[in-house]
Amino acid sequence: MNSIFNSPFEVSLRVLLILENSNGLLYSSDMLAAIDFMAVYGQDFGISDNNMHGNNLFKYSEFATRRELTKEATRNLVLKDLISVDCGQNGFTYTITTIGIQYCSSLKSDYANCYREMVTKVLNYIEDMSEKKVLNLINEHSIRSLRKGGN
Template identity: 85%
Template sequence: MNSIFNSTFEISLRVLLILEDSNESLYSSDMLAAIDFMAVYGQDFGVSDSNMHGNNLFKYSEFATRRELTKEATKNLVLKGLISVNCNENGFTYTITTTGTQYCASLKSDYANSYREMIIKVNRYIKDMSEKNILSLINEHSIRSLRKGGN
């Protein structure tokens, strides 16, 4: 049996929620993966009192996989008409469509609401940072975590 956890489907839902709150920002798939990672592990970045997915020794090893899942998720969401792809000097970026916004309106679980709150906090935290700086920050946290034995 396939699990929906850490699947393209789960990432797709979170990508939609990120783009729902994006205020017309254009995000690359790497930026979407970074925002998602920081929202799920907000405590590690000082934006939350706890991590939405708990604490585990291997959370930073998840990021590489999450980047690949996010690329697949964005492709699927474009094909379904829930997000649109834009090509600019920064490569491919994504925005939510009206259909995607309508779909997000149906996502009303406690988890979805908590995740929306985390996205707001993460966006405030990273608002003056470049994508390169955000990815470097995640890398720095990963190295620090490895040095501490995964914590």
């Protein structure tokens, strides 16, 4: 039996929830992965009182994998017409479609609602940051964590 955890399907659901709350902004797959990572590990960034996926010594090593999963997830979501892709001077960026918004309305679990709240907090936190700055912030936290022995 295949696990849905840490799969493109799981990441797809979170990408939809991010884009649902993005107010029509276009995000690259790397930025979507960064927003997702910060939402799940909000405590590390001072955004939340706890991490949605708990504390784990290897969380920053997850980020590279999450970026790849997000690329696969966005590809799948575009094929299902749940998000649309724009190819501009900044590369491929994504926004949610009407079908994607309708699909999100069916996601009503406690986890989905908590995740939506965390996404809102992350989007407010990074509002004036460039993608490069957000990715550098995650990298800085990763280095700091390594120096502290994974904490």
